[in-house]
Amino acid sequence: MSYDVTRDPHLATWRERIELNIKLMRCPACNRVGYKPYIHPDGTIVAEECGKCDHESSCGYHIPPKEWFKEHSQDGDHTNPNYVPPPPPPAIKIDRNVALQVYCLGPKAVRNPLLRYWTNLIRNVAPKHSDTATKYVERMKAALRQFMVGSLPGGYTVWWIVDETGSIRSGKCMKYRSDGHRDKEDKFGFRWMHRSPLVGQQKEGAEYVGCLFGLHQLKNNKDIKEVQIVESEKTAVLMTMFKPTMTWMATMGLGNLNQYRLAPLIDRGIHITCHPDIDGYGKWGDKVEQLKHDCPEAKITLSDYVKDHYYAIDSANTDILDEFERDYILLYSP
Ligand SMILES: [Zn+2]
Structure with a gap:
């Protein structure tokens, strides 16, 4: 033929x-x-x-x-054997000092409603378990340090996006309410840090190239065999508090579970376990199957954890952190 x-x-x-x-x-x-x-x-x-x-x-x-x-x-000739793709534009690189200036545990840190909510939850829920509460608060601080989480005035948390070489590609600056959830009513409730005046001038033509949130953890740890993938940054950081022996990363969006974002894990032979939000099982299930097909060397599985631990009273977009939060309250409240 x-x-x-x-x-x-x-x-x-x-x-x-x-x-x-x-x-x-x-x-x-x-x-x-x-x-x-x-x-x-x-x-x-x-x-x-x-x-x-x-x-x-x-x-x-x-x-x-x-x-x-x-x-x-x-x-005429429809093939182009000499095609060479153009080199990618320079990537945005944010100075580490900017992240240090807004660091949420730094000496000049501003009030952060998200962190206040979690500290209060850990302490108030468990008045009879002060040792447990102290342990969790310490673990939370360790997680915040590990991800260099920032605070900005107005109730904003900054999630820095740092790649596997330790280079800061951008940050997501998100506004949270006092109940620990996103303030989505405020149309200025989200902004990219690479467009912020705080960050300063970038190289001509430099572009933001996305990567997994939490990818920097690969830098100083060659022994990572398995990574837990969730959708939200908040979940990756706070699951690091609940399950500190595991490595947590976030796709920062339902649609971002793809080969480009996962390549640094696939290339290192790291096992990828995906924990979608309860309403994301369909989409992530399809993505995982597609990845297995397109990229047979990828070790990737879809975890049933969120599905198996979901209660009928939970909200329709519950994720693994919501379940751990609920279970913490159930376990330790008087
Ligand atoms: Zn396109």
């Missing part, structure tokens, strides 16, 4: 993208990494623009070969 260039090229798999060194290829439409070009069996790319963006809902770019050749049929 002959090879039909308009029908037979396939979307590059993860393995092929590593081999071809096009892991960080960018979508022609949205310019984000997470883009699969169509390739021929010999590994040549049909064309840079002929591919599919991973950001299906927010971008949706998809030009299959058939469509591409319809537009470019006069080009």
Whole structure:
């Protein structure tokens, strides 16, 4: 059977993208990494623009070969063996001193409603268990130190996004209410730290490139065999308090469970255990299956923990931290 260039090229798999060194290829439409070009069996790319963006809902770019050749049929030779992807733009790098200035346990730290909520919860719930409460408060401080969590005036917590080399790529600055939950009513309740005046000038053309929240833990610990993945930063930090012997990281969004974000773990052969929010099982279940298919070397499993520990009275978007919080109250309240 002959090879039909308009029908037979396939979307590059993860393995092929590593081999071809096009892991960080960018979508022609949205310019984000997470883009699969169509390739021929010999590994040549049909064309840079002929591919599919991973950001299906927010971008949706998809030009299959058939469509591409319809537009470019006069080009003759349809393969491009000499294609070299452009180098990625410089990544934003935030000075560590900025993080130290706003550090939530630092000498000038401002009031932080999220941390106040958790400290009060730990102490007030367990008046008869002051040793336990003290142990948890100490563990919480250790977790806050480990993630260098920051506080800014107005009730903001800063979750720094630090990669496996220790470089600060950005931070998410989020407003919390006194009940420990996000203030989503306030339209200024969220901002990116790489756009904050606190951070100062960046290199010309520098871009924010996302990574897992908590990835910096790989830097000084070569022995990590398993990582627990959750969706929210708050959950990763506070689960480090509840389960300090485990390594917790967050995707920072339901849609961010993908090969790009997980690559530093997959490349190190680390086992990845995913704990979705109760309403995220469908989507993460599909993602885990897709990852196993696209990337057979990935050791990844979907944990049933949140599902198995969910009570009917819990909220519809309960996550693992909500369950540990509930169980702490049940266990220690008088
Ligand atoms: Zn796109």
